[in-house]
Amino acid sequence: ASADAVALGELLAVAEEAAAKGAEVVREALDKPRRISFKGATDLVTETDKASEDAVLAVLRRHYPRHALLGEEGGVSGDTDSTYLWCVDPLDGTTNFAHAYPAFAVSVGVVRGSTPVAGCVVEFAGGPHAWVTRTFSAHTGRPTTCNGKPVRVSEVSEVRRSLLVTGFGYEHDEAWSANMELFKEYTDVAQGVRRLGAAAIDLCHLSMGIVDAYWEYRLKPWDMAAGIVIAQEAGATVTTMDGRPFSVFERSMLATNTRLHPEMLAGTAPKTRRLLEEGVDLSPWFVPP
Numbered sequence: 001a002s003a004d005a006v007a008l009g010e011l012l013a014v015a016e017e018a019a020a021k022g023a024e025v026v027r028e029a030l031d032k033p034r035r036i037s038f039k040g041a042t043d044l045v046t047e048t049d050k051a052s053e054d055a056v057l058a059v060l061r062r063h064y065p066r067h068a069l070l071g072e073e074g075g076v077s078g079d080t081d082s083t084y085l086w087c088v089d090p091l092d093g094t095t096n097f098a099h100a101y102p103a104f105a106v107s108v109g110v111v112r113g114s115t116p117v118a119g120c121v122v123e124f125a126g127g128p129h130a131w132v133t134r135t136f137s138a139h140t141g142r143p144t145t146c147n148g149k150p151v152r153v154s155e156v157s158e159v160r161r162s163l164l165v166t167g168f169g170y171e172h173d174e175a176w177s178a179n180m181e182l183f184k185e186y187t188d189v190a191q192g193v194r195r196l197g198a199a200a201i202d203l204c205h206l207s208m209g210i211v212d213a214y215w216e217y218r219l220k221p222w223d224m225a226a227g228i229v230i231a232q233e234a235g236a237t238v239t240t241m242d243g244r245p246f247s248v249f250e251r252s253m254l255a256t257n258t259r260l261h262p263e264m265l266a267g268t269a270p271k272t273r274r275l276l277e278e279g280v281d282l283s284p285w286f287v288p289p
C-alpha cells in the first residue's frame with residue numbers, strides 16, 4: 001500500500017503541474033479578445049481550449065511518455081495499452097470563458113481501469129477585475145484539498161434543505177428533455193437548483209460543501225475524471241443516475257454529499273430507467289480493453 005501511495009502522490013504532483021500550465025494559458029488569454037469558433041450551433045471552442053490542451057499534454061508527455069492521454073480537443077494519444085489514462089478538459093466551461101463569466105476551469109484527471117485515482121482542477125472564480133483561482137487536488141486515500149487546505153462535503157441531509165446543481169450538454173436529445181423535467185421537479189422541492197455549465201467545477205463545489213448534490217446525463221470522461229476523485233475523497237458518493245456503480249466511462253452521474261444519496265436517487269432513478277426502457281443510449285461512452 002505504501003508503494004501505491006507514493007505512486008499516487010507522484011501522479012497527483014504531475015496532474016497539479018499540468019493543470020497549472022493550462023491555467024497559465026487561460027489566465028493570459030483573459031486579457032485578450034477571445035476568438036470563438038463553433039463545433040455545433042451552441043457548442044463553442046476557442047483558441048484557448050486548444051492552447052491549454054497543448055500545454056497540459058506537453059507536461060504529461062514529458063513525465064509519462066508511455067501513458068495513454070485523452071483530451072477533449074485532440075482525442076486519444078500515447079500508448080493505449082497503458083494502465084493509466086489521463087483525461088484532460090483543457091477548458092471546462094468554454095461558454096463561460098468566452099463571456100468572461102466566472103465559472104471555468106482546467107481539469108486533469110488520471111484513471112486506472114475505469115476508476116479515477118488522482119486529479120487536479122484549477123477553477124477561475126471572481127470575474128473581471130477580481131479573477132482568483134482555486135486549486136482542488138485529490139488522490140484516492142487522502143483528503144481532498146483546496147489551495148492546500150482540506151475540504152469536506154456538506155452535512156445537509158434533506159433535499160428540502162439543499163442547494164443542487166445540474167448540467168445540460170449541447171445535444172438537445174431525450175436525455176436533455178428528461179433532465180429539463182428533473183430540473184423543474186427539483187426546483188419545486190430544493191432550496192435552489194443551479195446550472196453553471198462546467199461539470200468539473202460542479203464536482204469541486206460539491207467537495208467543498210457549497211452545493212449538496214450534482215447530477216447530469218451525457219458527461220464525457222474529461223468532464224468527470226478529476227472531479228470524481230476530488231468529490232469522493234471529500235466524502236461524496238458517486239453512482240450512475242439509476243444507482244449503478246460508477247465508472248468514468250458511464251454517461252450519467254449522480255454525485256451527492258452521501259447523506260442525500262438515497263433521496264436523490266429516488267428522484268433520478270425512475271426517470272433514468274424509463275429512458276433506458278425507451279431505448280435511449282446511455283451505455284458507457286467507451287469500454288476500456
Ligand code: 2AM
Nearest residue numbers: 042043091092093094167170197198199
Ligand atoms: P466544456 O465547456 O468543456 O465543453 C457537461 O455539461 C459539459 O458540457 C460541461 O462541462 C461543458 O464542457 C459542456 N457544456 C455545458 N453547457 C454547454 C452548452 N450549452 N453547450 C455546449 N457545451 C456545454
Ligand code: CA
Nearest residue numbers: 044045072094
Ligand atoms: Ca467543449
Ligand code: CA
Nearest residue numbers: 089092093223
Ligand atoms: Ca467539459
Ligand code: CA
Nearest residue numbers: 072089091092
Ligand atoms: Ca472543454
